[in-house]
Amino acid sequence: MNRMSHAEIETKNLCDVVTHALGRAAKRPEVTSFFDEPTNTASHVVRGPTSGRCAVIDSVLDYDAASGRTATKSADKLIAFIREQGLEVEWILETHVHADHLSAAPYIKEKLGGALGIGENIRVVQDVFGKVFNAGTEFQRDGSQFDHLFIDGECFTIGDLDAVALHTPGHTPACMTYVIGDAAFVGDTLFMPDYGTARADFPGGDARTLYHSARRVLSLPGATRLFLCHDYKAPGRSEFRWETTVAAERAHNVHIHDGVSEDEFVGMRTARDAQLGMPKLILPSVQVNMRAGKFPPAEGDGQTYLKIPLNQL
Numbered sequence: 001m002n003r004m005s006h007a008e009i010e011t012k013n014l015c016d017v018v019t020h021a022l023g024r025a026a027k028r029p030e031v032t033s034f035f036d037e038p039t040n041t042a043s044h045v046v047r048g049p050t051s052g053r054c055a056v057i058d059s060v061l062d063y064d065a066a067s068g069r070t071a072t073k074s075a076d077k078l079i080a081f082i083r084e085q086g087l088e089v090e091w092i093l094e095t096h097v098h099a100d101h102l103s104a105a106p107y108i109k110e111k112l113g114g115a116l117g118i119g120e121n122i123r124v125v126q127d128v129f130g131k132v133f134n135a136g137t138e139f140q141r142d143g144s145q146f147d148h149l150f151i152d153g154e155c156f157t158i159g160d161l162d163a164v165a166l167h168t169p170g171h172t173p174a175c176m177t178y179v180i181g182d183a184a185f186v187g188d189t190l191f192m193p194d195y196g197t198a199r200a201d202f203p204g205g206d207a208r209t210l211y212h213s214a215r216r217v218l219s220l221p222g223a224t225r226l227f228l229c230h231d232y233k234a235p236g237r238s239e240f241r242w243e244t245t246v247a248a249e250r251a252h253n254v255h256i257h258d259g260v261s262e263d264e265f266v267g268m269r270t271a272r273d274a275q276l277g278m279p280k281l282i283l284p285s286v287q288v289n290m291r292a293g294k295f296p297p298a299e300g301d302g303q304t305y306l307k308i309p310l311n312q313l
């Protein structure tokens with residue numbers, strides 16, 4: 001009798017979710033995306049064609065770094081859409097602890113409900129950045145700020161849509177890809193084919209790990225739709241785009257198309273990352289996002305502050 005390894009079983013289940021959805025319209029999500037130009041972030045509302053239930057993936061809280069002022073204009077657009085459509089929010093999902101924008105997850109949850117989920121390795125990220133920000137004992141590093149911590153290969157549903165959470169580390173240790181019907185929400189694991197992949201040099205990031213995660217996503221059926229968290233317009237392209245397919249990435253991704261070896265990728269990624277400055281909102285973003293989008297506790301004067309650790313990153 002042939003026995004399948006755990007990895008083979010998992011890949012089979014994943015591909016089943018996608019191929020089943022490719023063959024049945026009722027299992028294919030409708031995706032409405034909202035692009036935030038100041039942070040180049042695409043947020044997605046994912047719904048089944050029939051159930052009226054949805055998930056919100058990677059929402060944005062507006063933040064003006066000069067004034068330290070937050071705003072909910074972007075999140076309010078998303079909330080208005082969900083209300084207009086009469087949808088019920090089942091999940092508010094984060095693909096990872098973002099370093100370039102603040103999450104609006106707590107605000108959306110307060111307005112619309114839904115369970116807030118992220119990958120279980122959030123604990124690793126909380127441990128690393130808890131130290132970076134000297135967060136003290138008030139800051140729990142067990143992921144308890146979230147409603148649900150997904151493990152690799154975990155199945156879940158959004159109304160009548162089938163979904164699988166896939167651990168795709170490399171950009172950060174907690175990065176997840178959410179495969180929902182025939183669509184995969186890859187966070188920062190892949191960018192558009194003409195732009196490549198995300199950096200892997202944040203604390204806990206690793207280019208070799210990113211290679212394996214990206215190849216794992218690219219082992220899904222070629223027709224799988226991929227929805228990205230960011231776009232920066234590649235040179236020569238005049239529009240922002242955040243949707244592609246596995247087949248397009250395998251044929252054309254400038255960093256990781258079929259035929260690029262692990263060592264070639266790691267060499268390219270490491271050299272490129274060495275040239276990059278830190279994202280301008282990394283310190284406010286991570287400080288808030290490691291707390292599931294909540295602000296640090298107010299100080300004695302009732303005011304909330306963010307810290308700037310000097311000479312750490």
Ligand SMILES: [Fe+2]
Nearest residue numbers: 097098099188
């Ligand atoms: Fe990111």
